[in-house]
Amino acid sequence: MEIQIQPEQSRSDGRKSSVWGVLTDPYTQFGRIKRDPRIWSPLLVVILLSIVFTGIQGYVISQQVPLDNEVLEGIEQNSFDQFVFIFSIVGAVFGGTVTPLFAILVISLVQWLLVKLFSSEVGFRPLFSLNAHLHILAVLALGVNATSGWLLGLSVEVQMTSLAVFLSTEHGVVRNLLSQVELFAIWKWILTAGGLAVVAGLTRKQGWTVVGIIIALSLSLAALFGWVETFMEEMVPVQ
Numbered sequence: 321m322e323i324q325i326q327p328e329q330s331r332s333d334g335r336k337s338s339v340w341g342v343l344t345d346p347y348t349q350f351g352r353i354k355r356d357p358r359i360w361s362p363l364l365v366v367i368l369l370s371i372v373f374t375g376i377q378g379y380v381i382s383q384q385v386p387l388d389n390e391v392l393e394g395i396e397q398n399s400f401d402q403f404v405f406i407f408s409i410v411g412a413v414f415g416g417t418v419t420p421l422f423a424i425l426v427i428s429l430v431q432w433l434l435v436k437l438f439s440s441e442v443g444f445r446p447l448f449s450l451n452a453h454l455h456i457l458a459v460l461a462l463g464v465n466a467t468s469g470w471l472l473g474l475s476v477e478v479q480m481t482s483l484a485v486f487l488s489t490e491h492g493v494v495r496n497l498l499s500q501v502e503l504f505a506i507w508k509w510i511l512t513a514g515g516l517a518v519v520a521g522l523t524r525k526q527g528w529t530v531v532g533i534i535i536a537l538s539l540s541l542a543a544l545f546g547w548v549e550t551f552m553e554e555m556v557p558v559q
Contacts, residue, residue, distance in 0.1 A: 337449075339365045339456045346511050349453060350518035357449035357519075363420070366455045371416030373459065377466035378408040378415075423458070424451045427534070434530045435520045442520040450515045454508055461504035496546035500539055509535060 337352035339362045428448040435442060461481055468480045478484050482502035484495055509531050516527040 337362070337453060339453050342453045342456060342511065346514060347518065350450070350515045353449050353453065353515075354446060354519045357446040359445070359449050359452060362449065362452040362456075363424075366420050366452065366459050367417050369456075369459045370420050370462065371412050373463040373466045374416040374419075375408055375412030376470050377462065378411050380466060380469035382408060420455055420459070424448060424455055427451050430534060430537070431516065431520075431530060434533060435516065435522060435526075438522055438526045440520045440522060446519045450512075450519050454511055454515065457504045457508040457511070461502060464504075493543050493546035493550065496542040496549075497539060500542050 335352060336356065337349045337358055341349045425448070428444060428451045431447050431451070432442075432444050435447075461479065465480050479499050479502050481504060482499045484498035484501075487498055513524070513527040513531045516522050516530055517524055520527075522530070
């Protein structure tokens with residue numbers, strides 16, 4: 321016999337859902353999302369924060385990645401600094417806007433297709449709203465990584481909240497898989513399973529089945545990209 325989320329567990333008190341409330345009282349927010357699936361306000365929060373943290377990360381990368389002297393030859397320092405500043409702003413606005421939108425759209429579409437396997441009648445909008453709220457965890461992970469690089473001088477190439485920071489390896493597949501085992505990602509998947517149970521009306525088992533399939537797809541893509549990265553590095557002749 322499957323366990324269903326009870327009404328009192330996903331209570332909705334007539335108030336609007338909150339991105340920050342997902343961190344402190346997620347099931348109350350899930351009930352509000354099911355009643356009123358808001359999109360623009362959570363998107364605004366995650367996009368603005370993403371722009372800020374992407375900008376910080378871009379700045380850190382510009383300071384950490386050494387450039388060939390031949391590239392800088394003939395370029396005045398002031399001109400180069402202005403270029404880096406403008407490029408960082410443009411990159412932050414573009415990346416901080418497009419990346420969250422694309423990630424939320426794709427994950428919502430995949431979830432919508434998967435929940436149909438369990439005859440759920442939930443529409444695309446509630447799932448998009450759910451993932452827009454939950455994306456705050458991905459933004460916080462970005463923020464921790466960017467600010468640690470900025471304040472502590474740590475490399476931003478490795479997620480500071482993942483296993484990759486403890487188990488260093490040059491192999492692309494292993495490195496990418498370790499990066500997927502990340503604190504905020506695990507937190508997000510746990511809340512996603514609970515959110516699907518409330519918003520989509522699934523059982524806990526069904527919610528975790530959907531999450532498990534998505535995790536398997538994510539790990540497969542990470543391994544594939546890691547293999548391609550390693551293959552391309554091996555193809556480059558040693559100077």
